[in-house]
Amino acid sequence: MGKLLPSLRLFAFFLLLGTVSCVESVENQVQIYDNNFSKLDLANFENGRLLIWRNDTIAGWYNNEEVAVTLYDLPKHNYLKLSVELLIHDSWDGNVDDGISGPDYWFMGIDSVDVVRTTFSNSPCVSTYCLYQSFPNDFFRQNYPKAGAIETNMPGLCLFGRTENYTSRYRVERLIEHTETDSIRFHMRDELKQTNSSWPKCDESWSIAKVSILAIQTNS
Ligand SMILES: [Ca+2]
Ligand SMILES: [Ca+2]
Numbered sequence: 001m002g003k004l005l006p007s008l009r010l011f012a013f014f015l016l017l018g019t020v021s022c023v024e025s026v027e028n029q030v031q032i033y034d035n036n037f038s039k040l041d042l043a044n045f046e047n048g049r050l051l052i053w054r055n056d057t058i059a060g061w062y063n064n065e066e067v068a069v070t071l072y073d074l075p076k077h078n079y080l081k082l083s084v085e086l087l088i089h090d091s092w093d094g095n096v097d098d099g100i101s102g103p104d105y106w107f108m109g110i111d112s113v114d115v116v117r118t119t120f121s122n123s124p125c126v127s128t129y130c131l132y133q134s135f136p137n138d139f140f141r142q143n144y145p146k147a148g149a150i151e152t153n154m155p156g157l158c159l160f161g162r163t164e165n166y167t168s169r170y171r172v173e174r175l176i177e178h179t180e181t182d183s184i185r186f187h188m189r190d191e192l193k194q195t196n197s198s199w200p201k202c203d204e205s206w207s208i209a210k211v212s213i214l215a216i217q218t219n220s
Pocket of ligand 1: 091101
């Protein structure tokens, strides 16, 4: 910088100033929903079924189902932060498109628009066999099974209920632009495929350990 001409140095300064003034800052944020099911609270929650699993109350287990949270009269906002702690149980097969085992899709979104459209896999992964998943990206990406999981050393729930490493916990978060204040319906759903199983729900399923929604107002 010392060798720059003074005018150039001044220009660089204003460039920096310009960049800084464009950054949005949070004016207000309100937690409009926060539920880890420990109070057995299913108000505003559609298709809620509670179970206790490993000493934790969770909503589940689901297979080819949708759950949703509907809220009314939201505070003024221009973003929503959607956050879910998701448990992926048993033998999810990820991206595989063989007409039998997958793909095993999971979605979340607002008002019938999906903002996450991905797959998960709990498959073993060795050089000769591996079923890849799209998460943490949207479908289609070839990531390793359990990529992005925050906990993996848990047994399955049904088919692999006695086998470690068959439930994976994920935190799925999205920040979306959103301004409508009348109501929102936040949905989570799956499209799981396992045509060779007599009990597909035992073969693969999911549960929700926590859901939270933040309404954020920035100065933009
Ligand atoms: Ca399976
Ligand atoms: Ca499957």
